[in-house]
Amino acid sequence: MYSSSNLHEQTKNDFVKTVGLPDLAISNGANFIRHRSLSDTFSLFSNGPELLEYFPSTFTYNYSQNYKNIPSRIELE
Amino acid sequence: MKINHYLIGFAVSSLFRRGTKSLFVLFIFTALIFLLSSILFISNSIKEELNLTLDSLPQIIVQKLQAGRQTNIELKRVNKLLEFQGVQSAVPRIWGYYYFEKAGVNFSLVGIDAYDKQYKNSFANIVKNVNFDALEKTSSMVVGQGVKKALSENYYKNYFNFIKPDGDFIKVPIASTFSSKTSLESNDIILMPRSLVLEIFGMDKTKATDIVLSVANPEEIPTIAKKIKNLYPDTRVITKSDLKVSYQNIFDYKSGMFLALFVISAFTFFMIIYDKASGLSSEEKKEIGILKALGWKIDDILQEKFYEAFIISFVAFISAIILSLFFVYTLEAPILKEIFIGYSRLKPSFDLPFILDVQTIFLLFFLTIPLYLAAIIIPSWRVASMDADEVMR
Amino acid sequence: MIRCKNISKIFNVNKPNELTALKEIDLKFKEGELVILKGASGSGKSTLLSLIAALSKPNVGEVIIDEKRISKMPDNFTSLFRRENVGFIFQKYNLIPTLSAYDNIILPLIPTNPNEKQLHKRIDELLKTFCIEDKKDVLVKNLSGGEQQRVAISRALINNPKIIIADEPTANLDAKLSLDFIEIIKSLKNDATTILIATHDPLFFDLDFVDKIVELKNGEVIDVSHS
Structure with a gap:
């Protein structure tokens, strides 16, 4: 536990500035769930086209849903 | 009462x-x-x-999409992007994932422009026992605590042999680890000079993973993002506010x-x-x-x-x-x-x-x-x- | 003054097990009177007592006490009426077995947020009167029948009621304790308290200080004798 002291915050910010990548290192089971804000909808398919997301953290942890990255609306009958 | x-x-x-x-x-x-x-x-x-840490993230990230997947972006686009009004800097980045089979682990490899002076101050803060001069001289890497642990469990105490796409080994010494304060961010990160990352990934030297822009006036970010999209329809432009949306979904x-x-x-x-x-x-x-x-x-x-x-x-x-x-x-x-x-x-x-x-x-x-x-x-x-x-x- | 005006009590109305417990009872008791309700079990004594204490309401007729038509009053008023005027000694005492004697005795006063000093004084008096001072902190379930009854009486008296109602008070007592109880009643009677006792214990029938004996049978008054 830490209370977000300025020094602590500064260290974290310095790190993020250096690396420049978003998200936390708590989900790194596969390359498409780390830095999810930067990953694209279809990167999952590099594991296999029929795959559904199966990592526990992906149920809680979403990728960027900006307008260029909305998942496919094509629905299966 | x-x-x-x-x-x-x-x-x-x-x-x-x-x-x-x-x-x-x-x-x-x-x-x-x-x-x-x-x-x-x-x-x-x-x-x-x-x-x-949201504010420390890049303002605009430009990725290239091909066949619906992210691919490497041409370096020559950097100069084009710099020509946009309001763009202060455009920096190509090299980063990606390296799968360490023995431990079944994905590392995030991040390349930086050699260990030069601009990092000196922040490194003193984020890297343990930093010896900056030594870093400058040798092509070594700084790793997260988790990476250090995974490697030492597999007998790589001081260095690691990356396997290049052609099967050759490339030995990179471990210079230091990141401060444990940053564990939540840095646990799986490996930081090294970009030339090394290019070699390990076997990437084309004329390409980068993505391009990071900084903009003088934050108000202009959406306009610039739109212009980039018009110029290069095959790109995906991720602004800081998009990252924010993503964070909010988390x-x-x-x-x-x-x-x-x-x-x-x-x-x-x-x-x-x-x-x-x-x-x-x-x-x-x-x-x-x-x-x-x-x-x-x-x-x-x-x-x-x-x-x-x-x-x-x-x-x-x-x-x-x-x-x-x-x-x-x-x-x-x-x-x-x-x-x-x-x-x-x-x-x-x-x-x-x-x-x-x-x-x-x-x-x-x-x-x-x-x-x-x-x-x-x-x-x-x-x-x-x-x-x-x-x-x- | 207590007036029962033509009251009837019917249980389970319009059901196959309909039961008329009281039929057109018309009675008057004066203030300070000691009244014995006599009759076999099932004759309606207890029902009549609970109507007078406003624990239930008659189907027909009304109960008037001191010009208050208590059988027509809403629930909260009858509760308040009981708290201020009535001390009820139940047949099975209806104590809370998992509370101590002391805690049982103060129950009626809890909602009034009593003054601590006065309360202590009052309880000490009662405990002394009924010789249960040493049982004060004993859980009621660990007390003997006689002791439980004395706790019940103390509880009925804590609010200095004008009317005391007792339902078969000596049913669970031996001869000695019954006589003790009669002594208590006698002293209460001397304080000009109105007392209603339902019993079939012959011990009560020829006491010289009883004012009235009402005999009930199958829910009807068959005899009222004055002594």
């Missing part, structure tokens, strides 16, 4: 008289609030952690696991409530009858029942909140954190920023305590409004 301490005393003694039942309710209530509040505290802390407990957990525990809670509400024991009924016969008004009886229910639910609530604060922030949420860390083989320390999330506490308070009070008071009211004679029978 003067507080009637006789009535409160009677309520407390009633709770003690029904010891087993009270303990049971106390236990269930505490367990439920504890579980819910722990999860909410964790997710709030993670949000806080992300928001803490641990959105409307979805998946959280919903399931929440529904299950809420359901359990309602079952218990229903069980309690569906009737008082004959002993309790008789007691209400006796009190009424002795001249207690319905309000008096309900007031007593209210005290009883409030005392037990409030005690349970407070102890659950204290327990879960201790559990999450001191013990770092054993077992429960697995939900958040999931499959990841490189487990970061779960050293979360402490925030007393008053909103969550109020939410839980108003979701549970009034329900419990109602479940106690409504059946008591039903009994208390009958004829005393009938109830005592």
Whole structure:
């Protein structure tokens, strides 16, 4: 536990500035769930086209849903 | 109004008289609030952690998409991007994932423009025992705590042999590790000069993973993003506000696991409530009858029942909140954190920023305590409004 | 003054097990009177007492006490009425077994948020009168029948009631304790308290200080004798 002291915050910010990548290192089971804000909808398919997301953290942890990255609306009958 | 301490005393003694039942309710209530509040505290802390560093992220990231997948972007686009009005700098980045088969782990490799002076100050802060001059001379890497651990478990104490796409080895010494304060961000990161990353990934030297832009006036970011998209229709432009949206979606407990957990525990809670509400024991009924016969008004009886229910639910609530604060922030949420860390083989320390999330506490308070009070008071009211004679029978 | 005006009490109205417990009872008791209600079990004595104490309401007729039509009053008023005017000694005492003697005795006063000093004084008096001072903190379920009854009487007297109602008070007592109880009643009678006792214990029938004996049978008054 830490209370977000300025020094602590500064260290974290310095790190993020250096690396420049978003998200936390708590989900790194596969390359498409780390830095999810930067990953694209279809990167999952590099594991296999029929795959559904199966990592526990992906149920809680979403990728960027900006307008260029909305998942496919094509629905299966 | 003067507080009637006789009535409160009677309520407390009633709770003690029904010891087993009270303990049971106390236990269930505490367990439920504890579980819910722990999860909410964790997710709030993670949000806080992300928001803490949000401002340090790049303003615009330009990726190239091909066949719906992200591919490397041509370096010559950097100059084109620099020509946009308002763009201060455009820096190509090299980064990606390296799969370490022996440990079954994905590392995040990040390249920087050699170890030059611009990093000197921040490195003093984020890297342990930094010897900057040594870093400058040799092509070595700085790794996260988790990477260090995974490597040393596989006998790579001081260096690591990366396997290039052509099968050759490339030996990179480990210069240092990142400060443990940054564990949540840096756990799986390997930082090294970009030339090394290019070699390890076997990437074309004329390409980069993505391009990072900084813009003088933040107001212009959306306009510039639109212009880039027009110039290069095959790109995906991610602005800081997009990252923000993504962060906001993180641990959105409307979805998946959280919903399931929440529904299950809420359901359990309602079952218990229903069980309690569906009737008082004959002993309790008789007691209400006796009190009424002795001249207690319905309000008096309900007031007593209210005290009883409030005392037990409030005690349970407070102890659950204290327990879960201790559990999450001191013990770092054993077992429960697995939900958040999931499959990841490189487990970061779960050293979360402490925030007393008053909103969550109020939410839980108003979701549970009034329900419990109602479940106690409504059946008591039903009994208390009958004829005393009938109830005592 | 207690006035029962043509009251009838029917249980389970319009059901196959309908039962008329009291039929057109018309009675008058004066203030300070000691009245014995006599009759076999099932004759309606207890029902009549609970109507007078407003623990239930008659189907027909009304009960008027001191010009208050208590059988027509809403629930909260009858509770208040009982708290201020009535001491009820139940047949099975109706004590709360898991509370101590002391806690049982103060029960009627709890909602009034009593003054602690006065309360202590009053309770000490009562405990002394009934010789249960040493049983003060004993749980009622661990007391003997006689002691329980004395706790019940103390509880009925704690609010200095104008009317005392006792339902088969000596049913669970031996001869000695019954005589003790009669002594208590006698001293209460001297304080000008109105006392109603339902009993089939012959011990009560030829006491010289009884004012009225009402005999009930199958829910009807068959005899009222004045002594």
